[in-house]
Amino acid sequence: MGTVLILPWQDENRPHAANWRLFGVRRLFFVNVILIVLLAGGLWSVWWVDREPSFGLVVTLSIFLGITPLLLFVKRAFYLQVFLFTLAMLTGFYGFYFESIATEAGRYSGVNALYSTIRLFILDTDNVFAPTLGKHIHYPLSIEIARWSAAATTIATILQIAYRMLGQSIKLFGYKVLGNHYIIVGYNHKSKALINSLRKNGKRVIVISDDEDSIEEDFLHQLGVITILSARDKSLLFHKLALKRAKYFILLHEDDSQNLDEIVGLIDFLKNKTSKLEVILHLHHQQSYLLYEDIKRDFTVNHGAFPVPVRTVNVHSLMAEKLLNDHPLYKYYEDRVxxxxxxPLHMLFVGFGQTGQQVAVQAIERAHFLPRERLQITVLDKEAERLKALWYRQYPRADKVATMRFRPFDVSTEALNAAVAEYNPTHVFICLQDDYADLMEGIDLCKQYPQLPIFIKMKAEAHISKWVHTNTFEYDRVFRFGYYEDVLNEDYFINETLTKLAKLVHTKYMELQEVQDDWLALSDLNRESNRNQMNHADTKLLLLELDKVKKNENHPDKLTKHEFLQYIEGKIEALAEIEHERWNAFHFMRSWDVKTDIAPPNSHKDEDKRLHGCLVSWDELDRVCEITRKPFKEYDRDTIRNLYDVYQFIGYDLVVKKSE
Structure with missing residues (x-):
């Protein structure tokens, strides 16, 4: 670990993108030097041949050309003004001092020359070049260059100030006319990553913030983003934003209570109005989601359905989802599962913040394989007792689907290697508060356990983390995760690629069943359940010893639907049981529990109380089917049978995996 402490790039306290910009400026600097040498050479050649312009002006312009490359380091927004100002000051002072006519009082002084040069910027030129007053004066070339440069500087500055003052109003008016803009409420690291992505794709963005100090006004201005401070009068604010013509309204406050407050105000404003708006509501905590469900239920009872579709998301859950999609839990343990x-698999968490907790939730919902024992999770954290209480407050039924252990552990004083030796995990997730500590612990652990998959949470991209991530020779089982940019982009966050697949599968499945059940008519829970089922599809293929291949490859051994059904006949019962366990875990992690009074005329499900009669073991499900007279086990078997159609819908054929 000591050798890593002195890596040279750790002294660079700037983002990776900034380094490339600096490299670009340096390269442009040298190109400008070459061009300036050529221009100065040409200028002096003309003077040598014609003795025009004057020797002094040639020297002045040469000085100006000499300092021009330095202007490349001026902020881009002010480059033009600085360029013109410098040219006007140099040529103006030279002209007034050296080319003014002498009077009985003597030559024009340097102080007067400086004063007259400054007056050029208020569009006034002192006549010290002709013995008589009048507008028809032939000014020297130096003064012509100076006064036009000064006028251009003044005009450019006025226009820039006017744009800074009125530009947002002009843009906002354009948004009202064009519509389809994105409104992001709350400015923080999460929203900043999303704003960057949307602007790169040319989307029109408005940011609303409660705190003027938190807004990086210059940064957002350069991106072309409209910034507006929130107001108590939400109705007035929403009218100002042309809300009904917007495409997305995205609530990204760090505080769940603020997001819930905003959604209540928004729905109240849009009540009895028509709008094409879609709403994305970010909620950190499971209790907040349950509260939102109560708000939605109350509104539905009193006013009918929400006036606009609302999608709830958790950015930390999305990061966890992407991590386990890119690196499935069964990877490196195929024979074992x-x-x-x-x-069972055993996951060790060192630190257990919001992202780590969501990785654990995703793992609990996905880790359903042939071994009957439940997933094991061990949490090491110096605040283990507090985190344990927080975990069970959010997921009170987690023990029904996973074996959880919390142990006080201080990574600064205790050896992580010893803890790994004690618990013998299959995966290690290092989720400390400090990126550097995460990285150092991960690298050190990798040297001791090179075959152990190690996942390092990094909040910000750095050279060394990218190097470790791409150094597959020495660190082939070390992976970094946790960048907001990985998920807060248009494809993953707005368009939701996985949701599109789940929606497509749902639509096609409804067509096969000859049932009309629109995706938007599904509850949030059912839509999320479909997405969760898609996340487990590749795991089922692994357990069935099948591979997916793209249809356009036209694989010679691809299975027909009939061949697929024949192939899975002897395995379908075990897979159906796994699917039922996965479905149970999904509901238990959302605070559902077993419903006992399921005999007719009672329903087997109570959504308001979050109770379901099927939240029992596979063996006990027979009794539920008998009492309710519903073939619930057959539904799970159908999920396995429909895998063929699912992969067909998303562009894949299935082939039997060849034994190695």
Whole structure:
């Protein structure tokens, strides 16, 4: 670890993109030097041949050309003004001092020359070049260059000030006319990443913030983003934003209570109005989601359906989802998860913040394989007791689907290697508050356990983390995760690629069943359930010993639907049981519990109380089917049978995996 402490790039306290900009400026600097040498050479050649312009002006212009490359380091927004100002001051002072006519009082003084040069910027030129007053004066070339440069400087500055003052109003008016803009409420690291992505794709963005100090006005101005301070009168604010013509209204406050407050105000404003708006509501905590469900239910009872579709998201959950999609839990343990008698997977978390907790939730919902024992999760944190209380407050039924352990642990004083040796995990997730500590612990652990998959949470991209991530020779099982940019982009966050797949599968499945059930008519829970089922589809293929291949490859061994059904016949019962366990875990992690009074005329499900009669073991499900007279087990078997159609819908054929 000591050698890493002195890596040279750690002294560079600037983002990776800034380094490339600096490199670009340096390269442009040298190009400008070459061009200036050529221009100065040409200027002096003309003077040498014609003795025009004057020797002094040639020297002055040469000085100006000499300092021009330095202007490349001026902020881009002010480059033109600085360029013109410098040219006007140099040529103006030279002209007034050296080319003014002498009077009985003597030559024009340097102080007067400076004063007259400054007056050029108020569009006034002192006549010290002709013995008589009048407008028809032939000014020297130096003064012509100076006064026009000064006038251009003044005009450019006035226009820039006017644009800074009125530009947002002009843009906002354009947004009202064109519509389809994105309104982001709350400015923080999350929203900043999303804004960057949207602007790169040319989207029109308005940012609303409660705190004027938190807004990086210059940064957002350069991106072309409209910034507006929030107001108590939400109705007036929403009218100002042309809300009904906007495409998305995205609530990204760090505080869930602020987001919930905003959604209540928004729905109240849009009540009895028509709008094409879509709303994305970010909520950190499970309790907040349950409260939102109560708000929605109350509104539905009193006013009918929400006037606009609202999608709830958790950015930390999205990061966890992407991590486990890119690096499935079964990777490196394929034989183990296919052996019913093997031990379960065991995940060790060092630190257990919001992202780490969501990784644990995703793992609990995905880690359903042939071994019957439940997933094991061990949490090491110096605030283990507090985190344990917080975890069970959010997920009170987590023990039904996972074995959880919380142990006080201080990474600064205790050896992580010893903890790994004690618990023998299959995966390690290092989620400390400090990126550098995460990285150092991960690298040190990798040297001791090179075959152990290690995941390092990094909040910000750095050279060394990228190097570790791409150095597959020495760190082939070390992976970094946790960048907001990975998920807060248009494809993943706005368009939701996974949701599109789940929606497509749902639509096609409804067509097969000859049932009309629109995706938007589904509850948030059912839409999320479909997405969750898609996340587990590749795991089922692994357990069935199948591979997916793209249709355009036209694989010679691809299975037909009939061949697929024949192939899975002897495995379908085990897979259906796994699917039922996965479905149970999904509901238990959302605070659902078993409904006992399921005999007719009672329903097997109570959405308001979050109770379901099927939240029992596979063996006990027979009794539920008998009492309710519903073939619930057959639904799970159908999920396995429909895998063929699912992959067909999203562009894949299935082939039997060849034994190695």
């Amino acid at each position: 296919k052996d019913a008698d093997s031990a």
